[in-house]
Amino acid sequence: MIRKIIEIDASKCDGCGLCASACHEGAIGIVDGKAKLLRDDYCDGLGNCLPVCPTGAITFVEREAAAYDEAAVAANAAASALPCGCPGSSVRTIAGGPAGAAAPGAPAPSALRQWPVQIKLVPASAPFLKGADLLIAADCTAFACGGFHESFLKGKALLVGCPKLDEVDYSEKLADVFAGSGIRSVTVVRMEVPCCAIDRAVAAALEKAGKDIPLEVVTLSVAGEVL
DSSP, rough: OOOEEEEEEETTTTOOOOOHHHHOOOEEEEEEEEEEEOOGGGOOOOOTTGGOOOOOOEEEEEEEEEOOOOHHHHHHHHHHTEEEEEOOOOOOOOEOOOOOOTTTTTTOOOOOEEEEEEEBTTTTGGGGTTOEEEEEEEETTHHHHHTTTIIIISSSSEEEEEEEHHHHHHHHHHHHHHHHHHOOOOEEEEEESSTTTHHHHHHHHHHTTTTOEEEEEEEEETOOOOO
């Protein structure tokens, strides 16, 4: 059927995620750092996403599209409410753990302040990056170091990735982060193994962005000790 439906101009989208949060039907998601209409039948054509887009990337068009399926939207909403729903599917800021040490016998509080955390999923314009002290960590480091949250993450925004497994050039995305977010400092935590070259991607990104941001690189042994 021909009906009114949203269209997203990827060239204008900065990946902020505001449209995905505003879409109550779950029709929009962030894919590779850009907003994307995930399913035509989830879009009701009312356009709650339009006024929140800061770059004007979203417009209405009339085209051939599946009819809005209210039952499918309801089923998707119910599934997304389950604990297994992916926290990396939308940008959000969380409170993190309480300040101070945990009570004797209690688990250590989490210092995580936001979702998503994967470098390839985090929009360069995510609000939690603005003026942040940034921790960029190889994803193995949190498992190697038992005190990762207290030692490295507390008070910082987090980006994680694996240069070997992701097979992407992080420097492009990180350069966008450094260029526009007013990052105050960068701490890189990497493993001692040669393939863990996340610090080189950060150095290249700082050069591309033309930014002189205080940088600290911490290397962990496979046993989690600071070298």
